[in-house]
Amino acid sequence: MAVSQSHTLGEFLGTFFEDLMKAPVREFSEKNGLYFDSYGLRKARKGKKVSWTDIHGSSHDLDFVIEKNGTDANIGTPIAFIELAWRRYTKHSKNKAQEIAGAVDPICERYKRIKPFKGAILSGLFTENSLSQLKNDGFHVLYIPFDKVVQAFKVHGFDVFFDEKTEESDIKKMYETVTKKSNRPLLDKVRNELLAACTDEINAFIKDLKNSYNRKISSIYILPLHGVKIEVPNIEKAIRFVNDYEGLPDNCQLQYIEIFVNYNNGSVIQCQFKEKDEVVDFLNHIQ
Numbered sequence: 488m489a490v491s492q493s494h495t496l497g498e499f500l501g502t503f504f505e506d507l508m509k510a511p512v513r514e515f516s517e518k519n520g521l522y523f524d525s526y527g528l529r530k531a532r533k534g535k536k537v538s539w540t541d542i543h544g545s546s547h548d549l550d551f552v553i554e555k556n557g558t559d560a561n562i563g564t565p566i567a568f569i570e571l572a573w574r575r576y577t578k579h580s581k582n583k584a585q586e587i588a589g590a591v592d593p594i595c596e597r598y599k600r601i602k603p604f605k606g607a608i609l610s611g612l613f614t615e616n617s618l619s620q621l622k623n624d625g626f627h628v629l630y631i632p633f634d635k636v637v638q639a640f641k642v643h644g645f646d647v648f649f650d651e652k653t654e655e656s657d658i659k660k661m662y663e664t665v666t667k668k669s670n671r672p673l674l675d676k677v678r679n680e681l682l683a684a685c686t687d688e689i690n691a692f693i694k695d696l697k698n699s700y701n702r703k704i705s706s707i708y709i710l711p712l713h714g715v716k717i718e719v720p721n722i723e724k725a726i727r728f729v730n731d732y733e734g735l736p737d738n739c740q741l742q743y744i745e746i747f748v749n750y751n752n753g754s755v756i757q758c759q760f761k762e763k764d765e766v767v768d769f770l771n772h773i774q
Contacts, residue, residue, distance in 0.1 A: 491655065492655045492656075492658035492659045492662060493575070493649055493653070493655070493658050495658075495662055496647065496649065496658050496661055496662045496665075497573065497575050499662060499665065499666060500573060500575075500610075500611075500636065500647060501573035501610075501611075503674070503678075504571070504573050504610045504631070504636070505550065505571050505573075506678075507678050507681060507682065508551075508571060508608050508629075509523075509525060509551070510682065511682075511689050511692075511693055512551055512553070512569065512693075512696075515553075515693050515696055515697065516553050519697075519700060521553050521554060521555055521557070521563075521566060521700075522553070522554040522555075522556075522557030522558060522563055523551065523552075523553055524537050524551070524552045524553075524554060524557065525537060525550065525551050525552075526550070529559055530559050530560045531557075531558070531559065531560055531561050531562045532562070536548045537549045537550070537551075537552055539552065539565070539568070539594050540594070540597070541593030541594045541596065541597055542593050542594075542596045542597040543593060545593065547590040547591075547593075547594060548590075549568055549569075549570060549590065549591070549594075550569060550570050550571045551567070551568075551569040551570075551571070551606075552565060552567065552568055552569070553565070553566045553567040553569070553604075553696075554566060564601065565594075565598055565601065565603045566601075566603055566604065566699075566700055567603055567604035567605075567606060567696060567699070567700075568591050568594060568595065568603055568604070568605060568606070569604075569606035569607070569608060570587045570590065570591060570606070570607050570608070571607075571608045571609070571610075572587065572607070572608075572609050572610075572611075573609075573610050573611045574609075574611040574612055574613060575611050575612060575633065575649075575650075576612060576651070577612045577613065577614045577617075580612065580613040580614050580617040581614065581616060581617045581620065583613075583617070584607075584613070584617040584618075584620045584621050585620070587607055587621065587626070588620075588621065588624050588626070591605055591626075592605075592624065599756065599758070600756060600758060600769060600772075600773065601756075601773075602754050602755075602756050604627065604695075604696055604699040604700070605624075605625055605626045605627065606626065606627050606628075606629070606692065606695075606696065607621050607626045607627070607628045607629070608628075608629045608631075608692070609628065609629070609630045609631070610630070610631040610632075610633070610636060611632075611633045611636070612632070612633050613630060618630060627692060627695040627696070627699075628692075629688055629689065629691075629692035630688065631681070631685050631688060635681065635684050635685060636681065638684070639677050639680040639681035639684055640665070640677050642677075642680050643673045643676050643677050643680065644673070645661075645664065645665050645670075645673070645677065646661055646664075647661055647665060649661065698752045699752060699754065702750040702751060702752045702754055703750065703751050704748060704749070704750060704751075704773075705749050705750060705751045706749045707746065707747065707748050707749070707770075708746070708747035708749070709744065709745075709746060709766075710744070710745040710746075710747070711741060711744050711745075712741070712742045712743050712744070712745065713735060713739045713740065713741055713742065714735065714736075714739050714740070714742060715736055715738060715739055715740065716742075743759045743760060743761050744759070744760050744763070744766050745757070745758070745759050746758050746759075746760070746766060746769065746770075748773055756773065
């Protein structure tokens with residue numbers, strides 16, 4: 488089955504966009520002494536893919552990961568997980584948003600005591616619902632609309648606009664022109680053009696990333712739960728127990744200690760521990 492020309496051009500634009508977005512994220516990482524990992528060879532892992540294991544033991548391939556104390560030879564502590572996506576048509580944007588959340592959320596659950604930054608860098612066409620879906624799930628979203636991408640190419644003589652009505656032969660010409668070896672120097676100018684056009688969006692995203700990394704503890708709530716488990720057979724007896732309950736019985740025991748760590752950027756880490764030693768160890772390792 489032949490691959491459509493729109494798919495080929497879309498893949499090119501998606502790769503172009505991903506390479507473009509490496510610059511600001513890598514710059515942030517280097518300024519803060521962090522390790523920036525993306526597709527490519529690295530001694531600390533096998534192959535070229537950036538893969539992390541979630542709380543269930545499943546592995547997920549990711550686009551960008553920022554690590555504290557990471558090196559080329561050693562995996563560090565995850566500071567941020569950032570996924571990228573390009574979509575030309577909105578009909579699959581909600582599915583892509585769900586796919587991003589489905590990969591990142593279980594990994595962040597594994598590292599919930601660290602609460603890494605969750606980022607999504609998107610370009611092309613995404614619906615407001617798909618963007619809101621990610622934001623409501625705690626993702627920081629950088630979105631660059633398709634029109635801005637088209638305009639950046641247009642400034643330097645490239646036409647990359649296509650839709651479902653565009654002839655395959657026309658799309659083929661667009662792809663052949665934009666990927667022509669002699670035009671590579673112009674693509675660098677397109678990158679600079681697009682970065683300049685999206686300065687505000689990029690700066691806002693990097694600011695969120697910076698605030699997440701530089702966050703400070705504003706307060707810690709400690710909630711020790713004491714009591715004795717009471718089992719009743721039905722709702723009526725449960726209601727009667729609640730109404731008759733007046734205070735801790737003499738034989739109450741420590742069930743668990745719940746910790747809420749509040750940060751000045753709005754982040755909250757919530758954990759439960761059975762033993763005091765676990766609480767102390769956790770408090771000694773958070774920041």
